[in-house]
Amino acid sequence: MGLPVTHPQAIDGGDARNVRGDPITGDRFWSREFAQKEWDHMWKRVWHVAGRVNEIQEPGDYIIHDFMHESVICVLQDDGAIRAFYNACRHRGQRLVWDNGHQQSFTCAYHGWVWGKDGLLNDVPDPDDFPQGDPCGKLRLKELQCDTWGGFVWYSMDPNAPPLMEYLEPIPELYKNWPWDKLVRVTNLKVELECNWKFASENFSESYHTRTAHPQVPAWIDQDHWTSVLEMFPNGHGRIVQPGRPSLRDRPAEGEPHPFDDFLVPWDIDPHQYPDYETKVMQGWLDLQEAKQRLWREKGYLHYEHMTPTELTDSPHNVLFPNVTLSVLPDDVIFFRTEPHPDDPNKCTFDLWHMVFPVEGVTEVETMGGRRKVEEAEFERKVFDKGRGVPEMHGQIVFQDMMLAEGQQRGWRSQGYDDAYLSGQETRVRRWHEVLNDYIEGRR
Numbered sequence: 107m108g109l110p111v112t113h114p115q116a117i118d119g120g121d122a123r124n125v126r127g128d129p130i131t132g133d134r135f136w137s138r139e140f141a142q143k144e145w146d147h148m149w150k151r152v153w154h155v156a157g158r159v160n161e162i163q164e165p166g167d168y169i170i171h172d173f174m175h176e177s178v179i180c181v182l183q184d185d186g187a188i189r190a191f192y193n194a195c196r197h198r199g200q201r202l203v204w205d206n207g208h209q210q211s212f213t214c215a216y217h218g219w220v221w222g223k224d225g226l227l228n229d230v231p232d233p234d235d236f237p238q239g240d241p242c243g244k245l246r247l248k249e250l251q252c253d254t255w256g257g258f259v260w261y262s263m264d265p266n267a268p269p270l271m272e273y274l275e276p277i278p279e280l281y282k283n284w285p286w287d288k289l290v291r292v293t294n295l296k297v298e299l300e301c302n303w304k305f306a307s308e309n310f311s312e313s314y315h316t317r318t319a320h321p322q323v324p325a326w327i328d329q330d331h332w333t334s335v336l337e338m339f340p341n342g343h344g345r346i347v348q349p350g351r352p353s354l355r356d357r358p359a360e361g362e363p364h365p366f367d368d369f370l371v372p373w374d375i376d377p378h379q380y381p382d383y384e385t386k387v388m389q390g391w392l393d394l395q396e397a398k399q400r401l402w403r404e405k406g407y408l409h410y411e412h413m414t415p416t417e418l419t420d421s422p423h424n425v426l427f428p429n430v431t432l433s434v435l436p437d438d439v440i441f442f443r444t445e446p447h448p449d450d451p452n453k454c455t456f457d458l459w460h461m462v463f464p465v466e467g468v469t470e471v472e473t474m475g476g477r478r479k480v481e482e483a484e485f486e487r488k489v490f491d492k493g494r495g496v497p498e499m500h501g502q503i504v505f506q507d508m509m510l511a512e513g514q515q516r517g518w519r520s521q522g523y524d525d526a527y528l529s530g531q532e533t534r535v536r537r538w539h540e541v542l543n544d545y546i547e548g549r550r
Contacts, residue, residue: 108334108531112347115276119336119344119534128540129525132518135302141451145174148545149263152428153251153273155443156180156259158291158459160482161206162188166223169206169259174448179203179212180252180259181223190252190261191225196245212247221247256432257286257461275341277426281434283412285463289439292471292478293460297496298489301511302518303429303444303454309507310423310431310442311344311534319506324353325365327421331531342427342541344534350419350436351391357383366390373397373405395419398436406466410436425534427541438462438471442504452515456490458504474502 108120117124134140156171156178168181170193177193179202193202200216203209211228212221220229225247233240251262253270255278260270271278299305309315313329323329328349335347351366358364366386367377375393380386395415402410410418413436424432431442439461447453460473462480470477475498489495490508499505517523528536544550 108331108336108346110335111337112335113276113280113337113339115339116337117339117537119338119346119537120331120334120530122528122530122533122536124338125533125536126540128536128543130536130539131525132520132523134539135304135515135518136451138451141446143546144446144542147548148428148542149174149446151262151264151267151545151550153253153260153262153267153270154178155430155441156190156261157206159188159254159257159259159287162259164208166208166210168203168209168223170203171261173445176263177201178250178261179247180261183224188252188254188259189223189225190250190259191247192250194248195219195221196227196247197230225249255286256281257289273341274343274426276339277343277424277432280345280422283414283417284434284439285409286439288409288463289461290464290480290482291459291461292480292483293458293473293475294483294485295458295475295496296485296487297456297458297508298487299444299454299456299508299511300452300490301454301515302451303446305454305511305514306431306442306444306456306507307425307427307429307538308535309510310425311538312532313346313348313423314529314532315510319510320503322365323503324356325358326350326352326369328353330355334531336531336534338534338537342538343425344427344537345422345424346534347420347422349391350394350421352387354384354387370394373401391419406468407437407463408466409463425538427538437465440474456508474504475499 111118154171154173157169161169162182165182165184168179171178178190179193180188180190182188195202195214197214197217197219200214202212202214210223218231219227222228227242227245230242233242251265251267253260255270255274316323316329328351330353333349338344370377370390373394375390375397377386380390395418398410398418399415418436422434424434426432429444433440441459441461443457444454462471464480468480470479493500493505493509496505526535
């Protein structure tokens, strides 16, 4: 068990008494039958992220999101609204567009039907040759629910899905102090992995693996479960909030510089002023909060304006059901998303969007793929290939996670695995699967 939960809706994510105990069997990760159930009962009902709002600035700008065998167009209207349509002509189903772009209308390449950006059919060849009457001005592209939050464009294939803000509850409330619209996506990467999409949602629902898989992390984020806040929310989302300070159960070698010093020095804090390691960690963390509150404007960190002291130093890691993970940090937001392969449940894609808040005078930032300019990044797609496809990410936390994915997939198929044997701090893993079960079995 960690520290007490902080939100009225939250359930303690470190207490196994708060889950039913549904088994997490291996077939969930490789069975085509189970993948079909996910599509039929879950994927068509949840909200999906299509892209970033800042990708569509002028009326007629649009982004597309391909998911499984489906494709959706999200296009900016003259009145500033964003509307989402299935990327399929209503005539005989031809796909309308293949890449993001700008158009005032969408012309089908097969028979020349012209659809307005508002979805209304404007023109067809031989309009007088339809026994049921001229379809122009009558037919519309099939429309989906569409909304925005966090600078993201969202859509749902379910016309009866709850409103987006209700679906995301309480995430928007928890992070209302972040100026999401100012974020710049400096990394826009999609990686093909040899594993089921659920690997990431499981992985990011616990920090029990950190000391083994990411030994560099406890030197600057305290991921001990007793100092963490572990929360589960009614809609299936969950989060862990950890202090942005070293773990006290680690001791640096005598005389060696400590990574925490790199957090203190930029805020004019002398890391050598503390008499011992414990004081540096605990008092230094408080001093860092105070310095950020006092100096944010002077140092150009204008996005700090409404953040609380702990928001300026903590490390919250959120899993938004089913497949989006957000690390909402003081200076950047890291977006992870896995999406299933259309036909093979043993494969998925992994999206990594590293987004930063502009700071006056800062033109480059360190990311998981090396130093990047503070500007919108071009899209990249790569094949992981046991790490060989992304050499620039070697040694990074997310690279270490992806290195585990294929072994996890193979293990789930083994007769040696039948159910997860979880620690208390991994309770959110089982809860996540139970929410998935609720969708599949019609309880949500």
